[in-house]
Amino acid sequence: MSPKQSSNSRNEIGGYKDRFWYPRFWDGMTLSAWLKLLKVGKYRIAPVRFAMALIITWLAVFANSPAAWLQKLLYGKKIRDAKLAAAPIFIIGHWRSGTTLLHEYLIRDPQFSYADTYACFVPEHFILTRFTFRPMVSILMPNKRPIDNMAAGFDRPQEDEFALVSMGLPSPYRNIIFPNNGLKIDQEYLTLRDVSDADRKTWLDGLDTFLRTLTVLEPDKRIVLKSPPHTGRIKAILERYPDAKFIHIHRNPYSIFPSTYNLWMRLSLDEGVQRPSGIGMEECVFDWLNTMYDAFEEDVKQLQANQFCEVAYKDLTAAPVETLARIYQTLELEGFDAARSGFQKHADSQKEYKKNKFSMEPELKIRIAERWKRYFERFGYEV
Secondary structure, rough: OOHHHOOOOOOOOOOOOOOOOOHHHHHHHHHHHHHHHHHHHHOOOHHHHHHHHHHOOOOOOOOHHHHHHHHHHHHHHHHHHHHOOOOOEEOOOOOOOOHHHHHHOOOOOEEEEEEEHHHHHHHOOOHOOOHHHHHHHHHHOOOOOOOOOEEOOOOOOOOOOHHHHHHHHHHOOHHHOOOOOOOOOOOOOOOOOOOHHHHHHHHHHHHHHHHHHHHHHHOOOOEEEEHHHHHHHHHHHHHHOOOOOEEEOOOOOHHHHHHHHHHHHHHHHHHHHOOOOOOOOOHHHHHHHHHHHHHHHHHHOOOHHHEHHHHEHHHHHHHHHHHHHHHHHHHHHOOOHHHHHHHHHHHHHOOOOOOOOOOOOOHHHHHHHOOOHHHHHHHHOOO
């Protein structure tokens, strides 16, 4: 029994009410990237979503492709020559485990830069259009995310995974736009373990290009990224960034499951070119966690003590500044004292934040405990 089948009167779920004018993740794609995505989805567009597909196509042809070409012409050499100020810091952890909250805290430290929503929305021309196209499109943006009460906007930090998708790279996130194609699109990219060396290099090159583009804007700042799929990609990321640091956050699985199910269903409803049936979604949530954490458990063994820090969501929410202090100490990061006031100010702003609440039938809780047994044991959660 899925969380959606529980009594709605016991569920308290934040998020915006969708409007047809809200920008979609795919609206920033070039024509090449959009055609690749359509091919992967076998062009299975529901009639009710023809208008969305036409808008994306129009933007790809008349806005994104020309702007991407012009940015490459004007900034291509500067991007290719850009050197990262330091190896990136990756915030990892399962969806709905607190990665966004942790990201929001760390960007309060002015020594760090990050991928904001606009950069992830139009990854191939955000340098060129940040003072022109961005202000116009910002008017259309909702003020909070679709799945909870976290603030949204083009200036807010975003998952770099969306940038990679918009650049035409393979990603499990392609299942969001084609939710009725079996939820198997690009599953091998959850860990990058079962892709060819050439395909892994292409993916890493794409990530590196995006990071170097961010560096052009803020060349002296270390980049902090957050993307749940990177949880299972540590080994691959180390191939390109051997000195990268990772902050892993975990949360009670009974909170993760219903919230993740809601995440995928809501995103598929708002962003998909199909109306999501929900068939296979529950199994997908179960499988993806196990797949990522099988790889995670092996990959973390490669990290040095100052490359990895693990925190619990409950600790971050109960004592955020103290938790951040431990992260800085473990990863041997400088600058905590200078950033402390910014962390505390953000912590004070979160006191009235209203979390989503979900109810679950006992049968579903039993399945979660069985399917995610290793996660319960690894992070010390009670069944």
